Amino acid sequence: MQRELIRAVLERQVLRGTVRVAGWVRxxxxxxxxxxxxxxxxxxxxxxxxxxxxDNLDNYASEVRRLHPGCSIVVTGELTxxxxxxxxxxxxxxxxxxxxxxxxxVYPLGKQRVSFERLREIAHLRPRTNTFGAVTRVRNCLxxxxxxxxxxxxxxxxxxxxxxxxxxxxxxALFRVTTLGPEGANPGEHGADLYRGxxxxxxxxxxxxxQLEAEAYACALGRVYTFGPTFRAEDSNTRRHLxxxxxxxxxxxxxxxxxxADLACDFLRFLCNAVLEECSDxxxxxxxxxxxxxxxxxxxxxxxxxTRMTYTEAVDLLARDGHRFEFSPKYGCDLQSEHxxxxxxxxxxxxxxxxxxxxxxxxxxxxxxxxxxxVAAMDVLLPxxxxxxxGSQREERLEMLLVRMRETGVxxxxxQWYVDLRRFGTVxxxxxxxxxxxxxxxxxxxxxxxxxxxxxxxxRNAEF
RNA sequence: UCCGGCGUAGCUCAGCGGUAGAGUAGGUGGCUGUUAACCACUUGGUCGUAGGUUCGAAUCCUACCGCCGGAGCCA
Numbered sequence: 001m002q003r004e005l006i007r008a009v010l011e012r013q014v015l016r017g018t019v020r021v022a023g024w025v026r027x028x029x030x031x032x033x034x035x036x037x038x039x040x041x042x043x044x045x046x047x048x049x050x051x052x053x054x055d056n057l058d059n060y061a062s063e064v065r066r067l068h069p070g071c072s073i074v075v076t077g078e079l080t081x082x083x084x085x086x087x088x089x090x091x092x093x094x095x096x097x098x099x100x101x102x103x104x105x106v107y108p109l110g111k112q113r114v115s116f117e118r119l120r121e122i123a124h125l126r127p128r129t130n131t132f133g134a135v136t137r138v139r140n141c142l143x144x145x146x147x148x149x150x151x152x153x154x155x156x157x158x159x160x161x162x163x164x165x166x167x168x169x170x171x172x173a174l175f176r177v178t179t180l181g182p183e184g185a186n187p188g189e190h191g192a193d194l195y196r197g198x199x200x201x202x203x204x205x206x207x208x209x210x211q212l213e214a215e216a217y218a219c220a221l222g223r224v225y226t227f228g229p230t231f232r233a234e235d236s237n238t239r240r241h242l243x244x245x246x247x248x249x250x251x252x253x254x255x256x257x258x259x260x261a262d263l264a265c266d267f268l269r270f271l272c273n274a275v276l277e278e279c280s281d282x283x284x285x286x287x288x289x290x291x292x293x294x295x296x297x298x299x300x301x302x303x304x305x306x307t308r309m310t311y312t313e314a315v316d317l318l319a320r321d322g323h324r325f326e327f328s329p330k331y332g333c334d335l336q337s338e339h340x341x342x343x344x345x346x347x348x349x350x351x352x353x354x355x356x357x358x359x360x361x362x363x364x365x366x367x368x369x370x371x372x373x374x375v376a377a378m379d380v381l382l383p384x385x386x387x388x389x390x391g392s393q394r395e396e397r398l399e400m401l402l403v404r405m406r407e408t409g410v411x412x413x414x415x416q417w418y419v420d421l422r423r424f425g426t427v428x429x430x431x432x433x434x435x436x437x438x439x440x441x442x443x444x445x446x447x448x449x450x451x452x453x454x455x456x457x458x459x460r461n462a463e464f
Numbered sequence: 465u466c467c468g469g470c471g472u473a474g475c476u477c478a479g480c481g482g483u484a485g486a487g488u489a490g491g492u493g494g495c496u497g498u499u500a501a502c503c504a505c506u507u508g509g510u511c512g513u514a515g516g517u518u519c520g521a522a523u524c525c526u527a528c529c530g531c532c533g534g535a536g537c538c539a
Contacts, residue, residue, distance in 0.1 A: 029498045037498050050499080068490095086499050104490060105474075111500070112475060112488055117531065173537090209539090234537055235465055247539060326535090337535075390539065435539030448532090449539095460530085 001076065007045035015081045015089050021049060022074040022099075024128055027111055028067045036064050038096075040075065043127075046134055046281040050082060050090040051075050063098050069110045070102030070128065116451050123455050123464050131290065134282035135452055138275055139440050145274035146227060146248050146436075149267055155223040155250060160210030162229065165202055166414070173233035174205035175243075206231035209433060210249050212365070212418055215394060218251035218429050219421050225250040227436075235459050239448040240386065242437060244457040251431035257367075257376040257393040260430035261353050264380050264389050265306045267434070268351065272302035275443045282444075291445020297383060298443060300350060307348040310356040311335075311374070314343060321347065332358050337386060344381040352381045364404040365418075366392040367428075378432070385442045391432020398422040 001020045009019055023042030030036045034055040039048040053064045067073065077093035084090075104110065108122050109129065119126040126132045147157065163177050179199040195203045210226040217224045230247045250263065275283065276298055287295045309317070318329040318339055323346075327336050335343075335354075344352045356374040359366075366375035380389035395401045401422055405412050412419055440452040450456035455464045 027499075029496095029501065031496060031498055032494095033497060035497070039499075048499095052497080082497090084497055084499070108474070110475085110489055113500095114475065118475070120531090230539075232538075236537060237465090237532090238535085238537095239533080241538070245539065334537095385539095387539065433539060438539060 003074070005044035006040065006042045006047070006049045009049055009079065009091070010045065010047055010089070012079065012089075015079055017079055018076065019079050019091060020074065020076045021051075021091065023049075023072070025067050025069055025071045025073060025102075027069060028064075030065065036060075036067075038064075038067060038073075038075075040073070041128075041133070043133055043136075046130070046137075046285060050084075050087050051077070051093050051096070052090050053093045053096050057093065057096060059096065059098075064096055066101075067098070068102055068104040068107065070104075070107045070125075072099040072102075073097060074099060116448060120450060120456070127454070130285060131446075132451075134279075134285050135440065135444055135446060136454070137282050138279050138444050139452065141275055141278050142271055142436070142439055142443060143227070145271050145278075146267075148274075149270045150223075150225045150250060153223065155225045156217070156221050158214065158217050158221075158224045158226055160207070160213040160226045160228065162207055163200075163204050164207045165200070165204055166212065174208060175231050175233045177204040177206060208232055209247070211251065211431060211433065212415075214249055214251040214431065215429065216417070216421060218253045218431065219425070219427060222253045223250070237459060239450070240438065240441075242449055242453065242456055242458060245449075245453065246436035247433050248436055249431060249433045251429065253427050253429045255393075255430045256428060257355060257378060257430055260391055260393060260432060261306075261308065261355065261378050261380075264378070264391065264432050264434075265351075265353065268306075268380065268382075268389075268439075269302050271439060272298045272443070276302060286444050286446075291447075294443075294445035297445075301382065301442075304350055306351045306353050306380070308353045308355065311354055311358065311377075312356065314339075314354055317347060318342065332360065334361055340379075340381050340386050344386070345383045350383065354379045354381065359404075359407075362392070364401070364408040364410050365394050366404075367395045368400055368404065376430070380432075382438075382442050384445075385438045387435075388438045388442065389432050389434050391430065393428065393430040396422055396426045396428050398426065 003020050003022050006021055006023060009021060021040065021042065023040045026039040026041050026048050028036055028038050036053045038051040038053060040051050041048045053060065057064060074097045075091060075093050076095040077091040079089060080092055082088060082090040108114070109125055119129065127136060150157065180194070208230060210228060214224055214226050226249045228246065229244055231244055233243065234241070252260065252263065283295055312331065314335065315329045315331050323342060325336070325338050329335065329339050344350070355378045356369060357377045358373060359368060359375045362375045362377050366377050368375055376393035378391050379387050382388050395404055398419070401419065402412055437449050437452050441449055444452065446452050450458060
């Protein structure tokens with residue numbers, strides 16, 4: 001007999017007929033009336049299916065009464081309306097076959113609440129909890145929706161390299177990739193010679209962004225995007241940072257900063273709508289148990305306009321508002337977290353797009369504006385998670401790009417191929433990067449980024 | 465990396481100078497078409513590690529390790 005997903009059983013209109021389901025026991029309750037109730041979950045949806053196992057089963061005493069949270073079973077039985085409160089249907093089991101036991105003395109998950117910190121130590125088992133099941137389904141919905149958004153708009157999905165030779169993209173410290181022995185980790189002053197004998201014949205690292213390579217494809221195919229892992233070797237210990245995370249980076253030819261910002265806002269709205277429409281059960285759980293208000297915030301981003309202002313306007317607003325900050329906002333300095341939080345959570349009370357930052361604090365590839373003092377950069381801030389998107393219009397003018405490389409201490413010889421894009425048939429283009437895990441945080445209300453990725457990598461943690 | 469906080473029973477925590485407690489989970493029994501089930505009894509800990517102060521340290525001091533939060537960096 002064909003096994004059915006619990007989600008399909010719960011969606012059935014007609015409550016009769018024989019079904020077979022398989023999953024993991026969440027709880028078991030016994031009744032002296034001669035039945036045991038088993039809440040069964042198979043991951044296909046948030047809800048459990050109630051299995052009613054009568055004591056005339058031949059393995060009732062020997063096995064059913066020994067079922068505990070975590071045990072895996074296959075159940076065959078009749079689907080019927082449920083007389084009890086809490087569910088409209090149940091399966092009256094004619095057979096309960098145990099696939100795997102879970103000794104309650106040592107199995108760490110039971111009916112009691114377990115802290116997220118503790119669950120990180122058992123990351124291989126935490127997907128069996130309500131919270132991580134829900135996070136996983138929302139994560140999947142966001143990934144599917146991201147692809148759908150770009151595919152519907154004629155973007156090509158491209159795969160940019162994980163291993164890169166660019167060592168100064170200005171996006172933080174890099175992980176070195178080498179097949180050399182211990183000397184490879186600490187090259188010293190003879191680094192260049194040393195790496196000539198390495199696997200790639202040069203220094204290589206794990207990528208911190210697919211942007212530069214995506215630009216090459218955008219300047220040929222028009223609209224492209226990447227969706228892949230990204231690595232930062234920063235010793236960051238916050239609830240918003242991972243050493244390995246996933247980033248979505250669209251890149252569009254013949255587009256300016258304004259169109260770039262429009263795309264970013266449309267994209268965020270699209271993702272919020274998708275989660276609201278496709279993950280209602282999981283969202284209801286987050287709303288009730290994890291982060292009250294999360295649905296309102298999603299709804300608000302999905303429907304409202306994003307506040308747009310320039311960096312200069314933001315600094316003015318922060319100074320004028322009279323709010324006391326630990327660091328007072330100053331033109332020419334990066335905005336502090338407290339400033340960004342104030343803008344998006346208090347001043348605008350919603351999503352904010354900041355544009356046109358001073359050229360001194362931004363990397364070489366961002367396009368210099370007509371005022372000569374600012375570059376066409378943009379950050380999108382969301383309440384609760386802060387910066388979720390960073391992007392820019394790229395510098396497409398060969399001479400200016402070389403000027404900016406000199407200014408920021410980047411050697412054009414290391415980026416010949418990138419400079420070539422301006423040398424041959426250059427076009428205006430723009431793009432941005434969206435931190436995928438931060439988007440999941442916003443959609444679920446999960447406070448710590450380590451709890452929205454299956455197996456988080458952070459400083460001193462690469463378990464599993 | 466810097467600042468702050470915390471590491472006590474499987475889990476969540478109380479105890480804060482006199483030699484270890486609660487809730488919960490687990491076990492046993494009772495009750496019940498149950499659903500955070502309920503009632504009774506019960507198993508369970510060299511109090512993160514290493515030093516030090518003291519007659520005596522889970523409790524005070526130092527170092528280290530780990531975790532959490534904030535900052536920096538950024539997505």
